[in-house]
Amino acid sequence: MEMRSLFEPRAIAVIGASANPEKIGYRIVENIVRSGYPGGVFPINPRGGEILGLRVCATLAEVEEQVDVAVIAIPAGRVLDAVEACGVKGVKNLVIITSGFSEVGNLETERQIVRAAREHGMRVLGPNIFGVYSAKSSLDATFGPGGITPGPVAIITQSGALGIAMIGKTATESVGLSALVSVGNKADIDEADLLEYLATDDRTRAILMYVEGVKHGDRLQRTLAEVTCRKPVVVIKSGRSKRGSMAAASHTGSLAGADEVFDSVMRQCGVLRAESIQEAFTWIRYLASTPLPPGDEAVIVTNGGGIGVMATDACEKHGVALYDDQAVLVETFSGVMPDFGSSKNPVDLTGQATAEDYARSLDAVLAEDRMHAAIALYCETALFDTEQFAGLLRKVYARYRRRKPIVFSLFGGERIEAVIRDLRGEGIPVFGDVYEAVSSLGALYRVRRRMRQRVEAQETVELPIAEIRRVLEAARADGRTFLLAPEAAQVAAYLGLDMPKSILAGNLDEAIRAAGEVGYPVAMKIVSKDIVHKSDAGGVALGLENEDEVIDAYQAILRSCRAHVPDAVVDGIEVVEMVCPGVETIVGARQDPSFGPVVMFGLGGIYVEVMKDVAFRAAPIGRSTAREMISDLRSYPLLLGVRGERRKDIDAIADVVVKLSHLIDRCRDIADIEVNPLIVYDHGQGTRTVDMRILTKQPKGVS
Ligand code: ACO
Numbered sequence: 001m002e003m004r005s006l007f008e009p010r011a012i013a014v015i016g017a018s019a020n021p022e023k024i025g026y027r028i029v030e031n032i033v034r035s036g037y038p039g040g041v042f043p044i045n046p047r048g049g050e051i052l053g054l055r056v057c058a059t060l061a062e063v064e065e066q067v068d069v070a071v072i073a074i075p076a077g078r079v080l081d082a083v084e085a086c087g088v089k090g091v092k093n094l095v096i097i098t099s100g101f102s103e104v105g106n107l108e109t110e111r112q113i114v115r116a117a118r119e120h121g122m123r124v125l126g127p128n129i130f131g132v133y134s135a136k137s138s139l140d141a142t143f144g145p146g147g148i149t150p151g152p153v154a155i156i157t158q159s160g161a162l163g164i165a166m167i168g169k170t171a172t173e174s175v176g177l178s179a180l181v182s183v184g185n186k187a188d189i190d191e192a193d194l195l196e197y198l199a200t201d202d203r204t205r206a207i208l209m210y211v212e213g214v215k216h217g218d219r220l221q222r223t224l225a226e227v228t229c230r231k232p233v234v235v236i237k238s239g240r241s242k243r244g245s246m247a248a249a250s251h252t253g254s255l256a257g258a259d260e261v262f263d264s265v266m267r268q269c270g271v272l273r274a275e276s277i278q279e280a281f282t283w284i285r286y287l288a289s290t291p292l293p294p295g296d297e298a299v300i301v302t303n304g305g306g307i308g309v310m311a312t313d314a315c316e317k318h319g320v321a322l323y324d325d326q327a328v329l330v331e332t333f334s335g336v337m338p339d340f341g342s343s344k345n346p347v348d349l350t351g352q353a354t355a356e357d358y359a360r361s362l363d364a365v366l367a368e369d370r371m372h373a374a375i376a377l378y379c380e381t382a383l384f385d386t387e388q389f390a391g392l393l394r395k396v397y398a399r400y401r402r403r404k405p406i407v408f409s410l411f412g413g414e415r416i417e418a419v420i421r422d423l424r425g426e427g428i429p430v431f432g433d434v435y436e437a438v439s440s441l442g443a444l445y446r447v448r449r450r451m452r453q454r455v456e457a458q459e460t461v462e463l464p465i466a467e468i469r470r471v472l473e474a475a476r477a478d479g480r481t482f483l484l485a486p487e488a489a490q491v492a493a494y495l496g497l498d499m500p501k502s503i504l505a506g507n508l509d510e511a512i513r514a515a516g517e518v519g520y521p522v523a524m525k526i527v528s529k530d531i532v533h534k535s536d537a538g539g540v541a542l543g544l545e546n547e548d549e550v551i552d553a554y555q556a557i558l559r560s561c562r563a564h565v566p567d568a569v570v571d572g573i574e575v576v577e578m579v580c581p582g583v584e585t586i587v588g589a590r591q592d593p594s595f596g597p598v599v600m601f602g603l604g605g606i607y608v609e610v611m612k613d614v615a616f617r618a619a620p621i622g623r624s625t626a627r628e629m630i631s632d633l634r635s636y637p638l639l640l641g642v643r644g645e646r647r648k649d650i651d652a653i654a655d656v657v658v659k660l661s662h663l664i665d666r667c668r669d670i671a672d673i674e675v676n677p678l679i680v681y682d683h684g685q686g687t688r689t690v691d692m693r694i695l696t697k698q699p700k701g702v703s
Contacts, residue, residue, distance in 0.1 A: 002123050003197035006093040006189075007134040007179060009068030010039050012141060013060055013091070015082050016074035017043030019051050024097060025073045026051065027143040028131060035133075035140035035148070040065050060089045069093045071131060071141050076100035076109065079127070083113050087120025095141060096127035102185050103128055110187050117188065128184035130160040135178045135203055142167075142180070151176010152205035152288040154198045156191055158183050158212045162277075169277070174427055175285050178203040186215055192223040199227045206232045206288035208280055212239050214262065217595030221265055221618045228270035232287040232447040235271050236280045237262055261592050264616035267632065268625065270450035272443050279439070286429050286440040290405045292448045295372035297323035298441065299365045300346035303353045304379035307411060307434055308346030311375055314435045318442025322346075323371050332368050336360040346377075355384045359392040366400040373405040373441060377434060380412025390419045397428050405444055409437040459622040461662040464494045472669060472696055478529070481671070483694040485527050485574055495659050497675070497689040500577035507572075508554050514575035515550045523576045524553050526561050530568035537564040543578060550575075579688045583638065583648055584677040587656050589619060589664035591671055591697075599661040601626075601653070603635045604677045611635070619661035626654035626661070639680070646682040653680055656687060671695045 012032065018025035029043050033052050042063045043056045050056060057063055060070070060082075070091045072082050076098050086094060094117060101110040110127065117124045125132060131142030135150035144164045153175050157163035163182045170177055178201060181194055191209060198204045207227070214220055227233060237259070266273050274280035298320050302308040315322055322345045323329070333343040338357055342348045347365075349357055358378070365374045376396075378389070393408060400406060408423070408430040410416050423430040431437040471490050475483050483491065485502075492499045503514035504527060515522045526539030534540050538560025541553035554573060561568060584604030592598045595618045602614035615632040617625055630636065630650055641647040656678060664670055672695040679688045 002092065003189075003193055005068045006095075006123070006125065006132065007139075007197060007201070008137050009093070009139070011042065011063075011065045011067050011069075012037070012039060012139070013042040013044055013063060013067045013070045014141075015044045015060065015070055015072045015086075016097075017045050017051055017056060019045075019047075019049060019056075023073075024143045028071055028073060028097070028141060029054065031131075031140040031142055031144065031146050034146055036138040037140075038138065040067075042067065060085050060091075063089070067091050069095060069141070071095040071097060073097040073143075076106070076127075080109065080112055080116060083116045083122075087116060087122060090120075091122055093123050093125065095125045095129070095132055097129055097131060097143070098126075099128045101127050102187070110185065114187050123193075124188035125181070126184045127187060128160065129182035130164050131182060133177060133180040135176075136201065142182070144180075147171070148180065149176045150203075151178065152203065153177055153208060153284050154179040154181075154201070154204040154206075155208045155210075156181050156183060156194050156198075157210040158186070159210055160184060162210055166277075169281060173281050173285055174425055175281065175288070178205075190215055190220070192216065192220045195220075195223050195227050195233075199230055204231065206234070206284050208284045209233065209235045210277075211235055211237045214594040217265070217592065218597075218618060221269055221595060224266075224269035224271055228447075228450050229453070230451070232284075232443075233269075233271045234274050234280050234284050234287070234443075235266055236274050236277060237266075258592070258594075260612070260614065261595060261598055261616045264629070264632070265595055265598070265618050268617050268621075268629075270446075270453070272446060282431075282436055282440055283443040286407075287444060287447060289401075289427060290429065290444055291402055292444065292451065293372040293405050294369075296321045296445070297371060298373040298375055299323050299329075299371045300375045300377065301349065301358070301361050301365060302346050302377035302379075303349045303351055303358060303381065304377065304411075305346075305348050305350075307377045307379055307409070308348055310434050311377055311409070311438055312346055314438035315375075315442075318439050318445070320373075320375075320438060320442050320445055325370070328368075328370060332364050332371075333361060336364045351379070351381050352383065355389045355392055358384075358389070359396060362396050362406075363399075366396070366404055366406070373444075374400075374407075375438060375441065376406060376408045377437075378408070378410045378412075378416075380410075380416050386415045386419055390423060393423060393428065393430070394426070405441060407431065407437040407441050409434040458620070459658070461620070461658060463659065463662055463666065465663075465666050468494050468663070469667060472667065472694075476669075476696055480529055481696050481698060482529075482532055483696070484529060484571065485525060485691075488692045488694050491694060492675075492689055492692050495663065497656060497659070497692070498686060499689045499692070500579050502574050502576040504572045504574055508551065511554050511573055511575055512547055512550055515544070515547070518575055518577045521545050521578045522550065523578055524550070524557060525574045525576060526557055527571040527574050528561065528565075528568045529571070530565050531561055537561045579679055579690055580681075582679040582681045582688075585653060585680055585687075586614075586674065586676040587653070587660055587678050588672070588674040588676070589660040589670075590673070591664070591668065592616075597661070597664040597668065599629075599657055599664065601630055601633070601657055603633065603638065607633075607635050617661070620665040621658060621661045623651075623654050623658055626657040627651075629657065630654060648680045649683050649686055651683075652685075652687045653678070656689070669697050671697045 016025040144167045329343045505511035523542045588600040597619040599619045602608045607613045615629045639648045674693045
């Protein structure tokens with residue numbers, strides 16, 4: 001309801017309205033008037049007078065009507081007083097244009113504004129924004145260039161200047177807007193609030209977001225997961241690089257967060273992440289105007305072999321399956337294509353085909369129920385009358401545009417470029433580049449797959465949380481933010497993870513006895529709260545085959561650790577069973593500053609260290625999300641088994657990932673858990689947790 005009154009206000013006030021056309025306060029009033037907003041418009045300025053024929057009130061209190069939205073465009077130092085005045089008046093939403101708050105380090109005033117607004121039950125959009133446009137209300141309350149064309153795309157942008165520039169871009173790209181909202185510093189209203197409204201707005205068919213930083217990522221993730229089951233969402237996220245994230249921090253006061261986490265979580269939510277603004281516009285325009293394909297398989301029709309091969313490559317890259325039933329292809333095209341053509345998919349009509357051959361073949365694909373989408377490619381030849389050809393494409397598109405997806409890619413000189421411009425201007429999906437065409441169709445296929453998925457029902461995973469919490473609290477009571485190996489092993493046992501047998505030895509005799517009990521070969525590891533990085537201190541010995549080696553290792557470990565940390569209090573040495581070799585993987589979970597609890601999986605060794613081949617998901621997750629996350633890895637084929645190797649126990653990995661995701665979600669005082677390595681055996685043979693490290697947050701009051 002709150003967001004409805006933001007997008008569909010009955011009356012709007014502009015605080016800081018000015019008669020001076022060079023001021024933002026004038027431009028906003030001008031856009032509201034020009035956009036044809038039918039509700040009440042109340043310019044507020046202590047000077048009074050008139051602006052564009054509207055009477056100016058000296059104060060908001062003078063306005064007699066109920067005001068749903070107040071746009072505030074006065075200097076930062078005066079905003080708080082204006083917010084109070086809005087509260088007294090009973091305004092519902094504030095659209096604060098003014099800059100000079102958290103983005104320049106002025107956090108306190110921003111907080112005071114939000115606090116004051118909340119006290120009066122108001123929501124705040126901004127500050128540091130260019131305003132809001134709503135097609136439903138014919139309302140342009142921005143200081144943009146005006147002249148926005150209504151249409152099916154909603155844009156939420158964190159960057160003001162980019163958003164304003166997008167107004168012009170939507171015009172040149174023939175993209176009509178249902179809404180355009182600038183969120184700026186996101187002091188209160190954020191993307192999740194806006195998405196909830198846009199998901200229910202019947203004018204909005206697709207949503208484009210420009211994001212610099214995520215504040216309440218867990219809520220955003222849940223909202224996106226719901227919205228993408230109904231409408232496509234495309235996101236552009238900047239601040240990928242270190243310098244980029246620093247620039248984002250000073251632009252909108254945003255914490256960009258780890259890009260790989262953002263990327264994985266967007267995939268988890270079914271959001272399409274575009275690499276560039278151009279790609280985002282190309283996709284959104286296509287997604288908002290094209291029906292979902294009725295099935296998976298597309299057909300390429302071309303008059304050029306080379307471009308057909310390129311399209312085939314692009315289909316593989318963008319996940320577009322090609323129809324492959326040769327008998328049906330021959331039957332479909334035998335009557336309509338020239339004898340010398342090839343009906344294999346890509347269907348190559350060859351350079352000798354006429355425009356009529358081309359149109360007939362395209363018609364055959366689109367009329368055939370077993371073929372679900374058409375990729376129509378054309379290389380300019382002398383045999384086609386370009387004008388007549390453009391007319392044929394118009395006809396084919398008009399006939400099938402509501403039934404099946406089509407992309408056209410035309411390649412040639414000036415005349416072809418002119419056809420592309422004309423047809424694009426009419427909203428027909430014609431591209432100059434075959435990869436761009438297929439990537440748009442690929443985006444549509446991803447949306448189709450997403451909409452066929454359901455939001456995964458939350459699995460209940462029974463974990464002995466009270467017992468685990470007792471272990472954590474004991475460590476924190478001891479002044480530690482990490483668990484000692486025996487404590488971590490205790491947590492692993494509560495989770496039902498299979499850890500190697502281990503005995504804590506207090507002296508050499510105990511160590512020798514423990515090794516006999518565990519069974520050779522054994523590993524030995526120092527246990528001390530003063531030595532966190534055991535290997536660095538020489539506190540680990542592996543593969544000890546007999547008693548003599550245990551004696552040597554025991555002494556060497558103590559000597560080395562004492563040299564490293566002379567005052568270390570040593571609890572003993574852990575004697576541990578050596579596990580059988582298998583594939584080394586790593587599973588982790590941590591509290592992400594943007595998304596809250598997240599879980600991570602990767603293959604160990606160089607795959608993590610050098611290739612950074614890891615996948616993340618916002619926690620908690622169920623088994624199917626865990627399996628999908630595991631399959632996101634580039635090195636996934638190694639788990640499926642290559643070169644005669646057997647498939648590894650992927651279900652057992654998923655089991656560990658799911659448990660860790662539920663643990664980090666339900667014990668938010670755990671800062672970081674890492675199972676490294678998790679050794680994975682062949683299918684059906686499970687996993688073993690060699691080492692588990694758990695870090696907790698600082699106890700309250702300790703800095
Ligand atoms: N109530 C009503 N009117 C008031 C009040 C008040 N409490 N206080 C001042 N005014 C009037 C002023 O008298 C003035 O009217 P006038 O032209 O008749 O004198 C008008 O409000 C504007 O006040 P100014 O002091 O002239 O302020 P100015 O217009 O120069 O700047 C602004 C105000 C635009 C909000 C500025 O402080 C600002 O923040 N600019 C940056 C905006 C921005 O870039 N936003 C970010 C997103 S967009 C992007 O990045 C491109």
